[in-house]
Structure formats: structure tokens, C-alpha cells
Amino acid sequence: MADNSAVEFKNVSFTYPDAKKSVLHDVSFRIKKGLWTALIGHNGSGKSTISKLINGLLIPDQNEKSEIKVEGIKLTPQNVWNIREKVGIVFQNPDNQFVGATVGDDVAFGLENRGVPRDQMLDRVQRVLSDVGMLDYINAEPANLSGGQKQRIAIAGILAVEPDVIIFDESTSMLDPNGREQILGIIKKLMLEKKLTIISITHDIEEANLADEVLVLNDGQILAQDIPAEVFSKTEMLREIGLDIPFTEKLISKLDQIGIKIPQNVKTKDELKQYLCQLNLKK
Amino acid sequence: MGRYIPGNALIYKMDPRGKLLITILFIFTILLANNPISYGIITLFCFLAVFTTKLKVRVFWNGVKPLIGLIFFTALLQLFFMTGGKVYWQWWIFTLSSYGIVNAIYIFIRFTLIILISTVMTVTTMPLEIADAMEWLLKPLKIFKVPVDKIALVISIALRFVPTLFDETFKIMNAQRSRGADFNDGGLIKRAKAITPILVPLFIHSLETAIDLSTAMESRGYRGSQGRTKYRVLRWSKYDLLDLAYFILLVVLLLIFRNH
Numbered sequence: 001m002a003d004n005s006a007v008e009f010k011n012v013s014f015t016y017p018d019a020k021k022s023v024l025h026d027v028s029f030r031i032k033k034g035l036w037t038a039l040i041g042h043n044g045s046g047k048s049t050i051s052k053l054i055n056g057l058l059i060p061d062q063n064e065k066s067e068i069k070v071e072g073i074k075l076t077p078q079n080v081w082n083i084r085e086k087v088g089i090v091f092q093n094p095d096n097q098f099v100g101a102t103v104g105d106d107v108a109f110g111l112e113n114r115g116v117p118r119d120q121m122l123d124r125v126q127r128v129l130s131d132v133g134m135l136d137y138i139n140a141e142p143a144n145l146s147g148g149q150k151q152r153i154a155i156a157g158i159l160a161v162e163p164d165v166i167i168f169d170e171s172t173s174m175l176d177p178n179g180r181e182q183i184l185g186i187i188k189k190l191m192l193e194k195k196l197t198i199i200s201i202t203h204d205i206e207e208a209n210l211a212d213e214v215l216v217l218n219d220g221q222i223l224a225q226d227i228p229a230e231v232f233s234k235t236e237m238l239r240e241i242g243l244d245i246p247f248t249e250k251l252i253s254k255l256d257q258i259g260i261k262i263p264q265n266v267k268t269k270d271e272l273k274q275y276l277c278q279l280n281l282k283k
Numbered sequence: 284m285g286r287y288i289p290g291n292a293l294i295y296k297m298d299p300r301g302k303l304l305i306t307i308l309f310i311f312t313i314l315l316a317n318n319p320i321s322y323g324i325i326t327l328f329c330f331l332a333v334f335t336t337k338l339k340v341r342v343f344w345n346g347v348k349p350l351i352g353l354i355f356f357t358a359l360l361q362l363f364f365m366t367g368g369k370v371y372w373q374w375w376i377f378t379l380s381s382y383g384i385v386n387a388i389y390i391f392i393r394f395t396l397i398i399l400i401s402t403v404m405t406v407t408t409m410p411l412e413i414a415d416a417m418e419w420l421l422k423p424l425k426i427f428k429v430p431v432d433k434i435a436l437v438i439s440i441a442l443r444f445v446p447t448l449f450d451e452t453f454k455i456m457n458a459q460r461s462r463g464a465d466f467n468d469g470g471l472i473k474r475a476k477a478i479t480p481i482l483v484p485l486f487i488h489s490l491e492t493a494i495d496l497s498t499a500m501e502s503r504g505y506r507g508s509q510g511r512t513k514y515r516v517l518r519w520s521k522y523d524l525l526d527l528a529y530f531i532l533l534v535v536l537l538l539i540f541r542n543h
Contacts, residue, residue, distance in 0.1 A: 055502055081506065089502045096495035099503070101411045101443045108514030113504035115512050125514070143446035157503065 006165050006197035007031040007054055008069040013061045014049055022061065023049045024220040031215075036191055036198040038208035038228070041217035042242045047201045050217075051167045054199075055087040056080035071164050085114075088158030092170040094150035095142070103129070103145070103153050104138045110161040128156040132186055148179025155186060159194075166190075168200040172207060184210060205232075209246045216241075229267035248272055284398070285346045285406040292337040293522060294403070299412035300419045301523040305530050306404040312534060313393050321541040322392055328533045329396045332403045346402035347395060354394040362387035414438045415517055432508035440496070448489065455484050 008030050015022040023046045031037045041047050052058040053068060056075055060066050068075040070083050088110075091097045100106030104125055111121045129135040132152040142150060151171055158166055168187065172180040184207060191198050200207065208214050214231040216223040218241040224231050232238070232249045239245070245253075248269045252262045266275045294302075309329075316322045333343055347354075361383060368381035405413070418435035425431050456466065459480055466477050 052498075057498060057502055081504065084502060084504055087502075089499075091495065091499055093492075093495055095447050096492050097499035098443070099440065099496065099500055101439050105439075105514055109500075109505070110503040112511050112514055113506065115510045118512055118514065118516060121512065121514055141446075142443065143450075161504065 004033050005030040005069070006033045006071060007199070008067075009050075009053075010067040010069075011063060011065040012053065012068060013063060013066065014046070014053060014058060015061055022220060024053075024060075027220065027222055029215060029222050029225060031197065031199060032213065033197050034191075034195050035212040036187070036200065036210070037213045037215060038211035039199060039201045039215045039217060040203070040205070040208050040243060045217045046220045047217055048169055051089055051169045051199070051201055054165070054167065055084050055089060085161065086163050087165045087167065088161065088163040089167045089169055090151065090154045090158060090171040092173055094147045094154065094174060097154050098142045098150055101141065102138070103134065103140050103142075106142070106153055107157045107160050110157055114161060124160050125156075128159040129153075131159060131190065132156045146179065147175050148182055151175065151179070151183055152186065155183070155190075159190065163196075165197040165199065168198065168202070170201055170203065173203060180204070180207075205244045205246050209248075216243075233267065285342055285402045287409050288338060288342065288406045290337060290407065292335060292407070293525065294332075294335050294407050296520065296522045297526055298517055298519050298523045299408045299416035300517055301519070301526050302404050302408055303413060303416040303420065305526050306400055308530065309400050309533075310397050312530075312537065313396055315534070315537045315541055316389075318540070318542045321537050322389060324536050324540060325533065326392060326396060328529070329399050332529075333399055336403055336407055338406060342406055343399055343402050346406075347398050350394070350398055354391060357394065358387040358391040361390050410442050411439060411515075412517075414442060415515060419517065430508070432511070436508070444492070447492075448485070451488055452481060452485055455481050455488075 010028050012024060012027045013022050014024040023044075027046075027050075039047050039050065049058065053060055054070060054075075056077075059077070060068065071086050073079065073083065073086075075083050098106050099109045107125045107128060108121055111124060116124070125138070126135065129138055132155050134149065134152050134156060137145065137149065137153075142153075145153070154171070155166075166187075172183050175183065187198055187200070188210070190196055198211075200211065202208055209228045209232065211228060213225065214228050215225045216231060216238075223237065223241065224234065228246075232246050235245050235249055235253055248267075251272065252266070255262055260279070262272070262275065266272055313325060316325050336342075363377040363379065363383065365383035365386050366378050366380050367383075368385075370378060370380045372379040408416075414435060417438070418431060421429070421431045421434070456464075460466070464477060464480065466474065468474075469477070
């Protein structure tokens with residue numbers, strides 16, 4: 001089954017230098033190819049550490065059994081640059097990942113690093129900018145862009161180098177609701193069009209609810225990995241580790257408190273809407 | 284010197300490398316002038332360059348203004364300390380002589396021309412283009428193992444972060460103001476003290492930005508300048524012959540009309 005996982009962690013632990021306690025202890029999980037997986041957990045649960053381990057920005061603790069595989073290739077210090085070809089990360093702060101002096105320069109940065117010939121570079125920059133709907137801004141300077149626009153440019157810069165996996169490391173957390181919605185729309189579209197594997201690390205429970213799978217992380221350990229509806233129905237567990245629950249689940253448990261029992265099989269927003277509409281009809 | 288002002292005059296279409304090189308050479312060429320006619324010619328050429336930008340005179344006055352005191356001071360030194368020729372007036376160590384007067388005027392013209400021509404260059408060329416042009420000029424230093432590409436990347440990132448850091452400074456100032464800080468009153472010492480609470484967070488913020496940026500650059504595959512290709516390429520065009528021709532004509536005229 002190794003060929004359908006985009007990322008695979010086996011017995012991975014990680015301790016920051018000078019820290020007494022490890023951030024991740026003996027973590028094993030598998031992220032499926034072509035799906036959108038959301039990684040949730042409260043602050044300090046080790047979410048961002050995982051993203052940096054995937055593309056070798058951090059090196060896991062030495063351990064014989066420990067293994068990180070990306071697209072079936074084991075990550076070693078020798079092939080870290082090849083792995084970075086396959087994995088792109090969109091970081092949290094829109095300003096702190098904008099390298100180029102203009103939009104075009106920034107999108108081309110990854111291509112320049114890989115020594116892509118200039119004529120191909122111009123083509124690709126144009127193409128990915130139109131993918132994220134920012135082609136009109138090709139000569140704009142970052143100071144004149146909104147946070148959401150800068151994140152779209154960051155996505156374009158990652159798309160330009162054609163990775164297999166894109167990690168969104170709290171990429172929407174510094175954006176206004178409008179910008180957030182745009183970015184999530186783009187992620188969904190790209191995933192389907194380009195058959196990308198998406199890993200989104202997030203605090204935003206509604207964002208996690210849009211994913212195909214949710215991985216819950218608590219104190220450096222995997223607590224659950226399942227489809228959102230299943231994960232979010234475990235309201236007790238989520239509350240215990242200090243995570244919020246999506247609006248639908250909240251509504252179900254509130255309705256439950258006032259005596260309206262919602263059947264177990266009603267899980268998504270649409271199903272709930274359907275059920276509530278019919279509920280009135282029955283009476 | 285001045286800030287880049289967008290425009291569409293011919294001079295904007297010229298390659299920044301040509302403009303930078305000719306500006307530097309022009310400054311040295313001023314030294315060729317040594318009599319009224321040659322000074323007249325170079326002044327005329329400089330004003331011609333100013334004229335081709337099609338920008339308001341104000342822009343150039345703003346370029347000269349901050350340095351006007353320094354120019355006058357240097358000219359006055361020439362005026363009162365230079366001796367030779369006919370002496371009009373003398374007191375203690377000060378002498379007013381015909382040589383002094385002529386030299387003071389020449390010095391005044393020289394400085395003004397240097398500032399004017401640099402202003403022409405900086406208001407018609409984007410800082411980023413100037414950085415690219417500097418990279419090109421510094422290229423020969425590669426023989427001495429000077430990391431020219433890295434220096435160029437550093438300059439371009441520095442330029443890109445200037446507005447970002449300005450925004451951050453205003454944010455910090457507003458945050459401090461909302462808690463009662465006062466940046467506009469008090470004497471010099473009080474004001475200088477008020478700046479510390481801005482500088483410290485700003486400094487920490489820049490360090491954090493630098494760390495984030497280097498992580499982002501590394502994750503996007505930056506591993507030094509080896510094997511990198513370039514997105515931004517400068518190309519010579521027919522317009523670049525214009526500034527070259529203008530410069531050659533100037534040098535030829537100066538060589539003819541200067542005192543030998």
C-alpha cells in the first residue's frame with residue numbers, strides 16, 4: 001500500500017535543541033495521495049514541526065526505526081533537495097515568504113533556484129499566476145498587495161515548481177474572512193485540477209471540516225485520523241484537548257440538549273439541513 | 284538624489300546599466316572642464332539631461348536642497364582661502380582673490396552638476412533596476428571571488444523590505460501611542476529616549492522576519508547562487524545608443540574647448 005501514500009511517518013520523534021521534552025514522540029501516520037488532509041491540534045502540539053520534517057527543514061531524532069517517506073522515497077540528508085522538489089510549503093506570514101521585489105520575481109524565485117531556462121520560466125510564471133487569478137498583478141510590488149493576494153502569490157510560487165505535495169502551514173490564519181475563503185477555494189480547485197496532495201495545518205475548524213481527512217495531534221501524538229464527520233462527532237475528545245468543534249456539530253449537540261435527537265447518520269451541514277427541514281414536516 | 288518617479292520619457296526606456304555607467308563617468312568628466320567655455324558646455328549638457336526627463340523643476344530642486352549648505356560652505360572655503368591672481372581684500376588668514384572667486388564658482392557648478400545628474404539617474408530608474416545595474420558593474424569582481432550574485436540578492440531583498448519595515452514601524456508607534464507614548468514633544472534627549480521603545484521591537488521583528496524568510500527561501504530550493512538562472516534580464520536597445528552618443532559628444536567637445 002506504500003504507493004498510495006504521499007507522506008509516511010514511521011516512529012518519528014523530534015526534540016528541539018536545548019529542549020528537555022520532545023515535541024513529537026514516536027509518531028507514525030500516513031497521508032494519502034491526492035487527498036486533502038487537515039492537521040489540527042492546539043498550539044505547541046507539534047503541527048508545524050511535522051511540516052518542517054516532511055521537507056527536511058528539520059531532522060528527526062536519531063532512531064533506527066524512525067523513517068520519513070515522501071512519495072515513496074525515504075528522506076535522507078543526501079536527497080533532501082530532491083524531496084524539496086516534491087514538497088512545497090505555504091507559510092503563515094504573507095510578508096515573510098515574499099522574496100522577490102515584484103510578483104513576477106517572487107513566483108520565479110523557485111524556478112531560478114532550479115536553474116529553469118528563462119523562456120520556460122516566463123511561460124510558467126504566466127500560467128501559475130492565471131491559475132491563482134493574479135496575472136494582472138505580475139509587475140506589482142508586495143507593498144501594494146493585500147495579505148490574501150500575497151498568499152495567492154505564495155501559492156503560485158509553489159505551483160510553478162510543480163510539486164506533488166503542498167503543505168499549507170496555517171496559511172490562512174493571518175487573513176481576513178474574505179481572503180481566507182478565496183485561498184480555500186483555490187486550494188480545492190488546484191487539488192482537483194492538478195491531482196495534488198494537500199496537507200493543511202490549521203487552527204480553523206471550519207477549514208479542517210472542508211478536508212477529506214483530519215489528523216488530530218495532541219502533545220506530540222496522533223489522537224485520531226479519519227474523515228471530518230467522524231472526527232468532529234467525538235466532541236468530548238476534542239473538548240478535552242482544547243479544540244473547538246465545527247458549527248454543525250455544535251448545533252447538533254445544542255439541539256440534543258433541548259431534546260431534539262439527531263440520528264447518528266446525519267453528519268454534514270447539508271444532511272443536517274435536509275433533516276431539519278423534514279423534521280418540521282413530520283410534525 | 285531623489286525617489287523614483289514613474290514616467291514615459293525616452294530616458295525611462297534606456298537600460299539602467301547604461302544610465303548608471305554614464306552617470307558615474309559624467310561625474311569624472313566634470314574634472315575635464317577647466318575654463319568658462321568647457322564649464323558652460325557641461326552645464327548645458329547636464330540641463331539637457333534634466334530637460335529630457337520631462338519632470339518638474341521642483342524634483343531637481345528637492346535633490347539639490349538638502350546639500351545646498353554643504354555646497355556653499357565648500358565654495359566659501361575656496362573663495363577665502365585660495366590665493367593667486369589679483370588680491371581684492373585681505374584680513375588675517377582670509378584672502379579674496381581673483382583665483383578664489385573663479386574657483387569658488389567652478390566648485391559650486393561641479394557640486395551642483397554632480398547632484399543634478401545623480402538625481403536624473405535616480406528619479407528615472409527604479410531602485411531594483413539600479414541594483415541590477417550595480418550587479419552588472421560589479422561582475423568583474425567575481426574574479427576576486429566576490430559573491431556578486433549574493434550581494435545583488437541581498438540588495439534586492441533589502442529594497443523589497445523597506446516598505447514592510449516602514450509599515451511595521453508605524454504599527455509599533457501607534458501601539459506605543461495608544462499606551463500614552465509621546466514622540467513629538469520634549470527636547471532632543473526626551474525624543475531620543477522615546478525612540479528606544481520603537482527600535483527594540485522593530486529590531487526583534489526584523490530578526491524574526493529574517494528567520495522566516497530564510498526558512499521560506501530554503502524550502503523553495505535556494506541553495507546559493509550556483510546554477511541559478513535569472514528571471515529578470517536587462518537588454519540593450521537602440522535607446523542606449525542615445526545616451527552613449529550624448530556622452531561621447533560631451534567628451535569630444537570638452538577635449539576641444541578646455542585649456543591645454
